[in-house]
Amino acid sequence: MFELEAPLIARREVASGMWVLAFRAPEVAAAARAGQFVNILLRPGPLLRRPFSVYRAEAELVEVLLKPVGAGTAELAALALGDSVSVLGPLGSGFQLDQAAGSIALVSGGLGVAPMPLAARAAAELGLKVHWVHGARTAAHLCSEWEGSQVHWATDDGSRGLRGSALAAIPEGMGQVLACGPNRMLASVAARFPLAQVAIETYMGCGTGVCLGCAVPRTSGVYDRACKEGPVYQASSIRWAELPQHLHYGLGP
Ligand SMILES: Cc1cc2nc3c(=O)[nH]c(=O)nc-3n(C[C@H](O)[C@H](O)[C@H](O)COP(=O)(O)OP(=O)(O)OC[C@H]3O[C@@H](n4cnc5c(N)ncnc54)[C@H](O)[C@@H]3O)c2cc1C
Numbered sequence: 001m002f003e004l005e006a007p008l009i010a011r012r013e014v015a016s017g018m019w020v021l022a023f024r025a026p027e028v029a030a031a032a033r034a035g036q037f038v039n040i041l042l043r044p045g046p047l048l049r050r051p052f053s054v055y056r057a058e059a060e061l062v063e064v065l066l067k068p069v070g071a072g073t074a075e076l077a078a079l080a081l082g083d084s085v086s087v088l089g090p091l092g093s094g095f096q097l098d099q100a101a102g103s104i105a106l107v108s109g110g111l112g113v114a115p116m117p118l119a120a121r122a123a124a125e126l127g128l129k130v131h132w133v134h135g136a137r138t139a140a141h142l143c144s145e146w147e148g149s150q151v152h153w154a155t156d157d158g159s160r161g162l163r164g165s166a167l168a169a170i171p172e173g174m175g176q177v178l179a180c181g182p183n184r185m186l187a188s189v190a191a192r193f194p195l196a197q198v199a200i201e202t203y204m205g206c207g208t209g210v211c212l213g214c215a216v217p218r219t220s221g222v223y224d225r226a227c228k229e230g231p232v233y234q235a236s237s238i239r240w241a242e243l244p245q246h247l248h249y250g251l252g253p
């Protein structure tokens with residue numbers, strides 16, 4: 001884990017109101033694996049760091065994807081090129097890919113697309129056939145960037161791809177399923193693909209395992225820390241009804 005002053009190097013809009021920010025953070029970029037996150041502190045800014053999945057990590061740059069939903073994300077989105085933030089990471093567990101799976105579906109709803117580019121690259125390096133399955137409210141809200149050998153779109157209003165959620169667009173016969181999105185979508189993934197790995201969203205305080213503010217109820221009866229043992233879990237191991245349903249992946253596409 002590294003803590004670096006990281007200048008903003010580039011930004012681009014990849015869907016309506018959704019931005020990718022690229023920070024120079026060489027050690028974090030070199031160490032980050034798919035499904036891990038960074039905890040970003042603005043100075044001046046909100047007191048607590050804000051967690052973001054690593055979207056891409058290469059050439060000394062760590063990219064995060066965000067949509068302004070509150071004070072921290074609005075200030076991040078308003079940074080000027082050259083402004084610095086403190087980046088702590090990489091944090092949390094990543095996705096575990098199965099080389100023997102043959103094919104993999106990377107299933108995302110809205111901002112849940114954030115951990116998928118890294119997952120796509122790792123899966124392709126293992127020789128897996130990567131199906132990119134992405135859903136959003138409308139065509140304008142779909143992330144315009146995708147990776148893999150085949151893409152499957154879904155929109156609530158049918159303006160691109162299948163009408164419905166990303167879940168409806170998952171092809172049959174996938175060897176492995178990874179998912180990220182609103183908790184209610186992930187609960188549906190769990191019902192259909194109990195062995196899927198899901199990256200979940202919780203409230204977070206410290207991000208480093210100390211404050212216990214990110215409790216995740218497991219079917220085993222224990223509570224995990226999303227920031228340490230998670231945020232990636234086997235879908236069937238979560239007590240979904242007890243997780244908050246209104247967080248920002250949950251604001252949806
Ligand atoms: C592991 C993890 C990875 C994440 N990855 C991404 C990502 O890649 N892209 C992205 O846009 N967002 C991501 N989030 C959510 C993001 O961290 C929150 O949207 C952000 O912290 C809100 O900060 P804010 O200051 O803008 O909002 P605030 O002004 O603090 O709060 C506005 C609203 O956000 C909610 N909120 C506050 N803190 C969090 C939090 N830590 N998680 C969820 N909701 C919160 C509050 O309930 C409140 O309603 C991730 C969260 C986690 C836990």
Ligand code: FES
Pocket residue numbers: 203204205206207208209210211212213214225226227228
């Ligand atoms: S956020 Fe503090 S223990 Fe997880």
